[in-house]
Amino acid sequence: MANETNPILANIFEQPAELHRVLDDLCGPHLDKVREICAxxxxxxxxxxxxxGSALYSLMPMYEALVDDGWRNVELVETATLIHHPERVHHDTLYILMSRSGESREVADFAAWLDAHGHEAACVTMTPASTMATHCAHVLHDVASYDKIVCIKAYSSMALCGLFIAHMAGRTEPDATLVSALHGALDWMEANKRAILARLEEVPFLSATDCFYLISRDEGVNMARSASLWIEETAKVGANVMTADNFYHGPMELVRAxxxxxxxxxxxxxxxxPDERSRMIWGYVNDAAPDSLYFGFDDSARAGARFTFPELGLDGPWMMLVEAIYFQLLSYQVALAHGVEPGMFFEDGWVVK
Structure with missing residues (x-):
């Protein structure tokens, strides 16, 4: 029986209800602020x-959605890179920052630097009175409640805010069909969250795993990056990320050896x-390492344990909201399998001291 009082698991399980609340807020009280940022x-x-940190990963679905919608003038950049290279910061560019606390060292410092140098900036945050927010002219408040420890709900709620901004760029009203599909997806998550965890509890080889290698394509690579963060942060187990195609050009030897x-x-x-080549690569992977994990839509895919995503009528970047709960629960279960208390952390060095 899962310990639902564990702070990590409690926050994972709270996600669907919190995302319903954030979506309602984006479609209502904060819709004008979204329109303002889109303009x-x-x-x-x-x-x-x-x-x-986690908020960078929360921006990835927004980035993927904008690229899918034809935006060719959008970039996703670590804030530390911009701090170390101020010559790359230009006045013809709108900077959109994201942070749960608004006090993480780099985003707080960069927002202040932008303000001091006359750059316009917008941000998404759960803390509208934060250092970051006070230095941004346009602030979208993520109304989700704070996580007990690190960003679990916050990953998804801020990702939803970013996706909604991407959706509203070029339109005046939210698409009612999309909003309905999102609420339906969140209902599905609520109804199935314990069943997903129960399936993960049945995977027999997690305790023997020294590291994970997550492979994918397109927006799946950014989903893998988020999964890697949760596994390493929560379970203290290494997790590499690569495209499936590039994995075949060398790192495949890790599995074969x-x-x-x-x-x-x-x-x-x-x-x-997926295509014939990705199926060929995955076939070779399973020949060498049958203790594998599959996440996708093919209910006949080879794997030591297979998790089939539901068809919920959402495009790839939006499905990342649903996929996230699988990998957050995976990180929780891997921690337990390795004798690590989920939610145990040595320091909180990402917060401003």
Missing amino acids: LMQSYDRVVLTSM QGITRTRTTPVLIDVC
């Missing part, structure tokens, strides 16, 4: 999305944009 985006030659090395690598496929 700004269209008035600039270039848009840079920037943050650090398991009979002669001490490291037990568990391959994980997030099956986005």
Whole structure:
């Protein structure tokens, strides 16, 4: 029986209800603020999305959605890079920052620097009185409640805010069909969250895993990056990320060599944009390492444990909201399998001291 009082698991399980609340807020009280930021985006030659840590990963679905919608003047950049290279910061660019606390060192410092140098900036935050927010002219408040420890709900709620901004760019009203599909997806998450965890509890080889190798394509690679963060942060187990195609050009040897090395690598496929080549690569992976994890839409895919995503009528970047709960729960279960208390952290060095 899962310990639902554990702060990590409690926050994972609270996600669907919190996302319903955030979506209702974006469609209602804060819709004008979303429109304001969208108008700004269209008035600039270039848009840079920037943050650090979990919030950087929360920006990835927004980035993917904008690219899918044809935006070719948008970039996703770590804030530390912009701090170290101020010559890359330009007045023809709108900077959109994201941070749960608004006090993470880099985003707080960069927002202050932008303000001091006359750059216009917008931000998404759960803390509208934060250092970051006070230095941004346009602030979208994410109304979700704070996580007990690190960004679990906050990953998804801020990702939803970013996706909604991307959706509203170029339109005046939210698409009612999309909003309905999102509420339906959140209902599905609420109804199935414990069943997903129960399936993960049945995976027999998690305790023997020394590291994970997550492979995918397109927006699945950014989903894998988020999954890697949760596994490493919560379970203290390494998790590499690569496209499935590039994985075949060398790192595949990690899996093939398991009979002669001490490291037990568990391959994980997030099956986005499948074709004959990706199926061939995954077939070779399973020949070498049958203790594998599959996440995707193919209910006949080879794997040591297969998790089939539901068809919910959402495009790839939006499905990342649903996919996230699988990998957050995976990180929780891997921690337990390795004797680590989920939510145990040595420091909170990402917060301003």
